[in-house]
Structures are given as structure tokens and as C-alpha cells.
Amino acid sequence: MPQIDARPRSNRMISIGDPREARAIIRAGEYTRQTAGIAPEYVQGNLCILPKALALDFAAFCQRNPKPCPLIGMGSPGDPTLPDLGNLDIRTDLPRYRVFKDGRPIDEPTDIRNYWSDDLVTFVLGCSMSFELPMRLAGIRLQHIERDTVVPMYRTSIDCVPAGPFAGGMVVSMRPLTPADAIRAVQVTSRFPAVHGAPVHIGLPEAIGVCDLGRPDFGDPPEMDEGLLPVFWACGVTPQVVIESAKPSICITHFPGSMLITDRLNASLAAF
Amino acid sequence: MPQIDARPRSNRMISIGDPREARAIIRAGEYTRQTAGIAPEYVQGNLCILPKALALDFAAFCQRNPKPCPLIGMGSPGDPTLPDLGNLDIRTDLPRYRVFKDGRPIDEPTDIRNYWSDDLVTFVLGCSMSFELPMRLAGIRLQHIERDTVVPMYRTSIDCVPAGPFAGGMVVSMRPLTPADAIRAVQVTSRFPAVHGAPVHIGLPEAIGVCDLGRPDFGDPPEMDEGLLPVFWACGVTPQVVIESAKPSICITHFPGSMLITDRLNASLAAF
Numbered sequence: 167m168p169q170i171d172a173r174p175r176s177n178r179m180i181s182i183g184d185p186r187e188a189r190a191i192i193r194a195g196e197y198t199r200q201t202a203g204i205a206p207e208y209v210q211g212n213l214c215i216l217p218k219a220l221a222l223d224f225a226a227f228c229q230r231n232p233k234p235c236p237l238i239g240m241g242s243p244g245d246p247t248l249p250d251l252g253n254l255d256i257r258t259d260l261p262r263y264r265v266f267k268d269g270r271p272i273d274e275p276t277d278i279r280n281y282w283s284d285d286l287v288t289f290v291l292g293c294s295m296s297f298e299l300p301m302r303l304a305g306i307r308l309q310h311i312e313r314d315t316v317v318p319m320y321r322t323s324i325d326c327v328p329a330g331p332f333a334g335g336m337v338v339s340m341r342p343l344t345p346a347d348a349i350r351a352v353q354v355t356s357r358f359p360a361v362h363g364a365p366v367h368i369g370l371p372e373a374i375g376v377c378d379l380g381r382p383d384f385g386d387p388p389e390m391d392e393g394l395l396p397v398f399w400a401c402g403v404t405p406q407v408v409i410e411s412a413k414p415s416i417c418i419t420h421f422p423g424s425m426l427i428t429d430r431l432n433a434s435l436a437a438f
Numbered sequence: 439m440p441q442i443d444a445r446p447r448s449n450r451m452i453s454i455g456d457p458r459e460a461r462a463i464i465r466a467g468e469y470t471r472q473t474a475g476i477a478p479e480y481v482q483g484n485l486c487i488l489p490k491a492l493a494l495d496f497a498a499f500c501q502r503n504p505k506p507c508p509l510i511g512m513g514s515p516g517d518p519t520l521p522d523l524g525n526l527d528i529r530t531d532l533p534r535y536r537v538f539k540d541g542r543p544i545d546e547p548t549d550i551r552n553y554w555s556d557d558l559v560t561f562v563l564g565c566s567m568s569f570e571l572p573m574r575l576a577g578i579r580l581q582h583i584e585r586d587t588v589v590p591m592y593r594t595s596i597d598c599v600p601a602g603p604f605a606g607g608m609v610v611s612m613r614p615l616t617p618a619d620a621i622r623a624v625q626v627t628s629r630f631p632a633v634h635g636a637p638v639h640i641g642l643p644e645a646i647g648v649c650d651l652g653r654p655d656f657g658d659p660p661e662m663d664e665g666l667l668p669v670f671w672a673c674g675v676t677p678q679v680v681i682e683s684a685k686p687s688i689c690i691t692h693f694p695g696s697m698l699i700t701d702r703l704n705a706s707l708a709a710f
Contacts, residue, residue, distance in 0.1 A: 218494070222515070222559070225497040229512045230522055240501045242601060243494070250502055250599055287494070327522060329514060356710035359631060363709070437635070437709040438628035 183207065185252060185427045192427075193258045198276050200423035201261060206299060209361075209432055210425035211238055211251070211290035212402045213260060214409065215278075215418040218243045221287035223330025227408070228289070230327035234336050234404035236360050238435070239428075241288030248288065252429030256288050262421035269413035278418055286416075292361035293402050293425065294339060296432045297354065304354050306347045309388060317341065318382035319401050323375025324366065326404065331412040338366060339401040340379065342394040351397060360435040367398040374398065455479065457524060457699045464699075465530045470548050472695035473533060478571060481633075481704055482697035483510055483523070483562035484674045485532060486681065487550075487690040490515045493559035495602025499680070500561065502599035506608050506676035508632050510707070511700075513560030523562060524701030529554050534693035541685035550690055558688070564633035565674050565697065566611060568704045569626065576626050578619045581660060589613065590654035591673050595647025596638065598676065603684040610638060611673040612651065614666040623669060632707040639670040646670065 185205040228235040246256045258277045265273040310317040324336040356364040457477040500507040518528045530549045537545040582589040596608040628636040
């Protein structure tokens with residue numbers, strides 16, 4: 167696997183609020199890093215590209231598991247555009263990708279024109295960025311953002327509803343919140359069913375098979391200060407884990423943190 | 439096409455509140471009429487069964503048009519069960535079906551065991567029954583229910599987002615409401631994105647290509663008494679019209695009014 171070029175090639179992105187302008191810079195190969203903070207009012211999506219033979223099963227998996235797999239865009243076989251989400255080309259418009267063959271990562275390119283074929287179908291899933299901004303605007307303090315760490319994520323004993331070769335346990339993200347913030351967070355995130363929606367669990371980690379909050383399966387350990395409750399949301403890592411175990415002949419995802427920036431306002435995803 | 443047997447074979451259903459009991463009676467062939475009012479606290483769904491070759495495109499069509507096509511269940515190819523929605527067999531558990539070949543209706547049987555094959559995929563779509571009850575509980579007066587008529591439905595100039603062979607204009611249902619009820623109806627139905635959700639239009643029919651409210655394309659004419667606004671919701675007839683024009687080799691739907699009764703509470707579909 168090639169080394170990741172983590173050097174900033176450009177600082178042009180920092181102040182960009184327009185998703186079209188951001189994608190043009192990314193498409194030109196001038197920005198290859200994470201997308202957090204870019205065009206923050208707009209929806210960013212997790213990417214998953216699969217062979218057509220698996221696409222119907224994966225669509226069913228998303229339909230049956232809308233909390234971990236909120237489908238916000240679906241391409242037609244062989245078509246790299248997604249007109250619902252903007253004037254974009256899925257082969258070039260993410261800063262960096264991950265390519266898997268038979269479940270193993272083989273490449274982390276900055277575009278996937280060499281891998282694209284008529285047999286591929288694109289899925290875009292909502293992600294928690296779209297509800298974290300509304301939570302912060304509602305005055306809820308999010309520890310991982312304040313401390314600049316990665317939100318802790320845990321494998322759970324909650325089984326997803328299977329579809330074809332896609333099956334496995336739900337992965338959750340956890341945010342430690344005061345009880346008052348936890349209640350407000352339920353209210354705020356319930357407005358966003360298209361991006362994981364309301365929490366799946368609160369307060370009793372053991373009940374969902376999470377035995378040690380200090381040892382997350384992904385991300386950084388939280389600090390469970392006194393007076394904080396653990397609040398759990400379905401996490402977009404779930405489909406990645408499920409796909410990995412299904413071992414598709416080819417699968418292309420976004421590189422962690424390097425998401426698809428769409429033209430849809432976060433507010434447009436709100437149910438009310 | 440066979441004559442429809444509209445005679446009541448049994449009145450046993452009238453007081454039934456349990457969806458499992460209702461489906462057992464239907465499965466036994468003892469009830470073949472409409473399902474309105476049966477197990478009213480539970481979700482009833484529109485049925486659409488298509489060949490596997492069209493299923494991925496139809497899944498994409500539903501994803502791209504969630505208001506007219508809210509997907510609440512999706513079967514696996516050849517599998518007549520839908521465990522998410524209850525212990526049911528899609529071949530026998532609706533009172534009556536409609537079978538189409540190449541877009542033309544050819545049969546209206548009370549079970550589809552003779553038509554079932556390993557090549558078929560089941561889709562279940564949410565319907566407005568699930569939000570009409572909450573509207574009535576909120577004190578909103580619904581004219582078509584009070585007058586025992588069929589809600590008026592109109593073809594519009596709103597284009598659906600196409601997917602493969604599936605394309606066409608959105609069909610809407612219309613409920614005349616007082617301005618105060620219209621506002622409350624927006625609030626109540628916004629809670630139910632899985633069953634058409636909030637209205638798509640209000641007040642100005644011409645703006646969506648509806649020129650004469652007195653001449654609906656489906657259902658009965660409304661009475662637009664003074665002081666009432668027309669309020670429009672995306673309608674489950676949309677996918678039927680779209681499928682008809684795609685002319686699939688085979689397609690099986692519910693017979694109008696004879697829906698799938700599921701084990702999911704209407705309240706479970708509420709976003710908040």
C-alpha cells in the first residue's frame with residue numbers, strides 16, 4: 167500500500183464555504199486531505215462503491231438498517247454522476263479513496279478513474295457531521311471536538327438485519343454528555359433521520375455489549391468525567407465492517423475523513 | 439379480467455386490532471376486501487413485486503423519490519418473507535392482488551402462489567393511512583373520511599428523479615383544510631417521513647400543473663368550500679403510474695384498498 171501524503175498541499179480550502187468550489191479544487195488534485203470544516207453548512211457523505219451483482223443486496227441492507235446506513239444517494243450502474251447531490255463526478259471529487267479487493271485494502275488513490283467500470287454502483291450514506299453542527303448550535307458540548315480527538319466507536323451486540331452476504335453487529339459512536347445535553351441531543355438528532363437520527367442507546371453500555379468505554383474499537387478513548395452519561399448513535403463504520411466481511415471482489419470507499427462534499431444543505435435533511 | 443367479488447365473505451375483520459390475527463384470516467382466504475379500519479394502529483403498506491432485473495433500478499427510484507415512494511420493506515430475491523414487517527408470507531397475506539404483464543392487468547387473484555418465482559423481489563411502500571390517523575387524533579377534519587369518499591388524486595408537473603426505466607410525474611393526494619388545520623397538518627405529517635411526510639405543496643394548484651381541482655385524475659372530487667386551502671401530499675399512486683409506463687414483464691401489486699397489514703405500529707414510523 168502506498169504511503170499517505172499527509173502534507174498540506176494547499177491551504178486554499180480553509181475558508182471555503184461553497185461545495186462546488188471545494189469539489190473543483192479537489193477534482194484538480196489540489197487538495198487531498200480531510201474534509202471536516204469545509205463547506206460546513208452542506209451535507210458530507212460516506213462513499214461505498216460495489217459491483218452491480220452485490221448492489222441490490224446492499225440496497226436492501228441499507229433499507230433494513232437505516233440508522234447505521236442512511237442512504238442519501240444511489241448511482242445507476244456504471245454512472246459516475248449523482249445529480250441529486252450536485253454536479254459531481256464520483257471518480258474524482260473526493261480528496262482520497264480506499265480500494266479493496268476481496269476485502270483487503272490494495273490502494274489509497276486520490277482519484278479512481280483507473281478503477282471505474284460499467285459494473286460499479288455508487289452508494290452515498292449520510293454521516294454524523296450533519297448532526298454534530300446542529301448539536302453544537304444548540305449549545306451541546308461535544309468532547310471529541312473540544313479536545314480535537316476522534317469520536318470513540320465501539321462494536322456492539324446489536325445485530326444488523328442481514329441482506330444477502332451483508333450481516334454483522336452494529337458499530338456505534340459515543341458522545342459523553344450531561345443529562346440535560348443528552349435530552350437536548352435526542353431532540354436535535356431526531357430531526358435528522360437521514361444522518362443516523364436519534365441515539366440507539368443511552369447510559370448502560372453493558373446492555374449493548376460494550377464492556378469498557380476506555381477501550382474503543384475505533385477512535386480515541388473518551389474521558390467519562392463524573393456527571394456524564396454515555397450516549398450512543400449508530401455509526402457509519404457499520405457498513406464498512408459489514409462490507410469487509412462480505413469480501414466483495416472490488417469495493418471503493420472514501421479514505422477516512424475524506425468525504426464527498428455535496429450541494430445539499432444539512433438543513434435540507436431535517437425532518438422538521 | 440375476472441369479475442371482482444365484492445361481497446363480504448365475513449364480518450370477522452371489523453373488530454380486529456391485532457395484525458397477526460388479521461393476516462391469519464386473510465391467509466385462510468376468509469377475507470378478500472379492503473383493509474381500511476383493520477388493525478388501525480399498525481402500518482399498512484402498498485405492495486410492488488418486480489423481476490430481479492428491474493429491482494436495483496426500482497430501489498434507486500425509491501431512494502431518489504422518498505416522498506412518493508417511502509420504502510418500508512424490501513425482500514430478498516425469491517424470498518416471500520419480510521421479517522422486518524412481521525411473520526408474513528407476501529404470496530398469501532393480502533386480501534387481493536393485481537397482476538400485470540408487460541404493463542397490462544391480467545388477473546386480480548386472492549393469492550399469488552401461482553405467480554411467485556425465484557426471480558421476484560418484493561417492495562413495500564408506506565401509505566397515507568399511517569398519517570391520517572395521527573392527523574385525526576390531532577383534531578384535523580379530513581373531508582374524504584367524513585364524507586366516505588376516496589381522497590382526490592392529481593397528476594402534477596413535478597417530475598420524479600428517474601432511475602433506469604422508471605420515470606414520470608409525481609401524483610399527489612389533496613386534502614382541503616382550514617388554514618389552521620393546514621399548519622397543524624404540516625407539523626403532524628412532518629413526523630412521518632416514512633409515509634410520504636410533509637406536504638409537497640399548498641394553496642396554489644396551478645403552480646404544480648393542477649388546473650381543475652374539481653376533476654381529479656383518481657378518486658372523488660373534493661368540495662372546496664370557502665375558507666379551505668388545498669394541501670397536497672406525494673401519493674403512493676406515483677410508483678404505480680411509473681411502473682405501468684415502464685411495462686415490466688411481470689409486476690404484482692396490492693388490489694386498490696387491499697393493503698399489506700404489518701406488525702409495525704404507526705407510532706414506530708414517527709421520526710420524533
